[in-house]
Amino acid sequence: MGFQPFQLAELRTDKEGFKRSIATKLAYSIGKDPQTASRYDWYCALCLVLRDRLLSRWHDTQERIRTHESRRVYYLSLEFLMGRGMTNAAVNLDLDHDLRELIKEVGDTLEDVAGLEGDAGLGNGGLGRLAACFLDSMATLDIAGFGYGIRYDYGLFKQEIGPDGEQIEQPNRWLRRRNLWEIKREDIRYQIPIGGHCIAYRDAAGHIRYEWRDAQIVEAVAYDTPIPGNNGRTVNHLRLWGARDEQEIDLERFNRGDFAGALANKSAAESISYVLYPDDSTEEGKMLRIKQEYFFCSASLQDILREHLDAGYTLAALPDKVAIQLNDTHPALAIPELMRLLCDEHRMAWDQALDITCRTFNYTNHTLLPEALETWPVRLLEQVVPRHLEIIYGLNRHFLDEVNARFPNDGERRRRMSMVDESGHDGRQVRMAWLAAVCSGKVNGVAELHSRLVRETLFKDFAEFYPDKFVNVTNGVTPRRWLKVANPGLASLITGRIGRDWENHLERLQTLEELSGDEAFRAQFAQVKKDNKQHLAAFILRETGISIDTDSLFDVQIKRIHEYKRQMLNLLHVVTRYKRIKRDPDAGWVPRTVVIAGKAASGYLVAKSIIQLINNVASIINNDPDTSHLLKLVFVPNYNVSRAEIIIPAADLSEQISTAGMEASGTGNMKFALNGALTLGTLDGANVEILEEVGEDNIFIFGLTAEQVAQARSDGYYPIDIVRRNAELASVLQDISEGLFSPGDLRRFQPIVDRLLSDGEHFLVLADYDAYLEAQARVDDAFLDRDSWVGKSIINTARVGKFSSDRSIREYADNIWKVSPIG
Structure with missing residues (x-):
C-alpha cells in the first residue's frame, strides 16, 4: 500500500518564508499565537521549523543514496x-543570520532561546x-x-558539588x-x-x-x-x-x-x-x-x-x-x-x-x-x-x-x-x-x-x-561546532578577512599567519578573546558565585577526571603558587585564574577525591585576601558540550598534561588551539603533532617522554626519593595531607598523598613536578608580553588546519x- 509519487511542498528559506513557517508551527504544532507564546514556545517552534528543513534534505540524501x-x-x-542542536542546525543550514534577526524582532536573543535546550x-x-x-x-x-x-533515558549523571566540595551524582x-x-x-x-x-x-x-x-x-x-x-x-x-x-x-x-x-x-x-x-x-x-x-x-x-x-x-x-x-x-x-x-x-x-x-x-x-x-x-x-x-x-x-x-x-x-x-x-x-x-x-x-x-x-x-x-x-574536530558555533566573534573576524572557505577547508586558516603581524588584526583578535573572557567570567559568577579578573591569565584544564590526565599535577602547581605568593606577594606575579572541570566516574573513588580536593583548595585560596587578587581556582560543575563552548573560546592556556604515552590523542587540545589558546603539555597523544604544526615557539612542552616513562617504570620509580630532594614539594604535600585545605577533616586527603608517594606510582605525577613548574614560569614570562602572546595565539589558530575532523574522515x-x- 502506498501513495503515488507526489511533490512535497517547498520549504522556503528566505526570511519571510521562514517567519511564516514559525508562525504556522506556533499555531498548529505548539497551539500558541505569537502574542501569548513563551520563550520556550518560540524555542519549540524554531526547532520544528529547522527540523523540517533538515528532513527535506534528508529525504533528498536518501534518494541519492538509492540512485547511486x-x-x-x-x-x-x-x-x-x-x-545542543538548534544553533548547530542553523549554522549548517546557513540560516543562523536570519534566525538571529527573527528572534531579535520578538525581543529576544538566539543565545537565550537556544539556551533553553538541554x-x-x-x-x-x-x-x-x-x-x-x-x-x-x-x-x-x-x-x-x-x-x-x-x-x-538519563544519560551520564548530572554533577553537583556538595557542601564539602564532593561530587554528587543526580539523574x-x-x-x-x-x-x-x-x-x-x-x-x-x-x-x-x-x-x-x-x-x-x-x-x-x-x-x-x-x-x-x-x-x-x-x-x-x-x-x-x-x-x-x-x-x-x-x-x-x-x-x-x-x-x-x-x-x-x-x-x-x-x-x-x-x-x-x-x-x-x-x-x-x-x-x-x-x-x-x-x-x-x-x-x-x-x-x-x-x-x-x-x-x-x-x-x-x-x-x-x-x-x-x-x-x-x-x-x-x-x-x-x-x-x-x-x-x-x-x-x-x-x-x-x-x-x-x-x-x-x-x-x-x-x-x-x-x-x-x-x-x-x-x-x-x-x-x-x-x-x-x-x-x-x-x-x-x-x-x-x-x-x-x-x-x-x-x-x-x-x-x-x-x-x-x-x-x-x-x-x-x-x-x-x-x-x-x-x-x-x-x-x-x-x-x-x-x-x-x-x-x-x-x-x-x-x-x-x-x-x-x-x-x-x-x-x-x-x-x-x-x-x-x-x-x-x-583525530580531528569539526570547525563548525568548535569555531563557528562556539566562537562566533572569532569566526566572523576570520570570515571578514579570508572568506568562508575555511569552514569546510580548515587548512585555509593558514593564510591568517600573514596577519599575525598586522596591528589592526591583532587588536581585533585580542578584543574577541577579551569578550569571550568576560562572557566566561559572567557565567562563572552565575554558576559558582566566584568573581574572576578578566585581565588575568585564564589557565584551563577541562576533561574527564582521571589520574592519568593528572589534574593532581595542576593542583600541586596551584598550591605551590599559592604558597609562593603568600611568602612574597610583591614579586611581580602574573594574575592567574585556573579553571578545572570534568566528571569522575561514579565508581572511581580516587577521581572523586581529587574533585573534592580541588574544591577544598579553591575555598581556601579564593577567600584569602592576601592572594585572591593574584590567584583564583574555579571548578565548573556539570561539564558538558555547552559549557565547553563557553570555556574554550575564553582560554589563554590549554592544559594537556597527561602522563606521556597514556593519552591516545585528545581532541580538547585541538579545540583550544583552534580558538587561539596556547598549549602547555607533555609529548603525549596529538600534542606531538600540534607541536609539529605550530612550532616550538608557540607551545610549552615539558616532562618525560613516553620512552622515558617506560624506562622509569622498568627501572623502578620511587617518588619518595623525589620528595626528599625537594623541600618545596614536601611542604606542599604536607599541607594537603595534614589538612590545611580540609580543616574540618584533617586527614581527608591523606590517601591521595599516600597514592602519589607509593612505590611505582603509575602516572609519575611527582616525576614531572619540577619540569611542570619550570614550564609554568615560561608561561608567565610569555604572558607578560601581551602583544607577543596575541601573535602566538593567532599562529596557533592559523596552523591547526590539520586537526579538522574532515581530514580524519577523508x-x-x-x-x-x-x-x-x-x-
Missing part, C-alpha cells in the same frame, strides 16, 4: 556527545564527542554515514521535555534475546544448527536524529535504540495483585537504556554493561542487514556495500552477533560468514589503559549471551590454529594472542580488544604516537601477524572504508 547505490558507513558507538545525555568525554564530530564531517563530505547508539533528566530533534520510528523494532541457553541439533541436511531457548525478549525501538552537513545538501542520521519489554506488563500477575512482579520484566528491559556507563564495580553492574553493549549491537546489525537486503543486495555482497566502524571495544559484540545472524538466521556456512565479517568491520582503538580495554568474565557472557560465547570460542579456535601454523610449538605466543585469557583475576575472561583486532579488516590508532605504541606494545604480536592491518588516523574514507561521496 552508494556504499554506506555505519559508525557504532556507545556514546555520542552531541551538544544537552542530550548521550555521551561523556572525548570518545563521544569524536563520534559527534565524525558524523558532522561525514555529512559535510557527502558520505553516506550513519551512527548507531543507545537512547539513554540527568534530559528527556523530561520531549526531544524535538528526534523522530520515533514506530515501525522499526527488533527483538533482542537475552539470557537463556543454546542447544545444538542437526537439520534435515545433516548440518549442525543452534537454537537459542528460554531467553527474555527485549524490544529495540528506533529513534532518528537528523545530522546535517555544512553548506551542502547532505543530511544523514543518528539512529538510537530504546529498550522496551516485548509484553510490557504481565496482566495475569497484575490482576492477582502482584503489581511489582507484573512489571518486573518491563523494568529489567527498560533499565538497559536508562544510563550511560552504569557502575560496573558490582556483578550486576557488569551484567548490565554487557546487556547494553549486546542490545545496541544486535539491533544495529539487524537493521543494517534489513536495509541491505531491502536494497536488493545479497548477503555475500555485504562487504562491498557496507563498512562498519567499531568506536573502541564497546561494540565488539557486533562481531559474534553478525556471525550469529549470518549462520543461525540466514543459514550461511561458517567460513563464508567469517570472511564477510572480517571484511565488513574495522576497529578504532582509543586507549592503552588496561582497565579501559574491556575484558568480560566468561561466566557473565554465558548468562547474558550464551550463543555469542560459543561463537567467540569458535573464532578463537580458528585464529589460534592460524597462529600455530605460522608459529608452531610456540605455546606462550598462543596464550598471549588468545581471545580468552585463561589466567584472569576474575576467572576466565574474554579480551574484547583482541576479538575486535582479529576480526576487523583494519585497526587504527588515533594519533601518530598512539598508533606506534599500539603496534609496539598493546598489539605487538598482532602487528607482527598482520603487518598491513594496523594504520593511523589522527583518511578513513580513502584508506579504511573505501567509500566515495554520494554524488
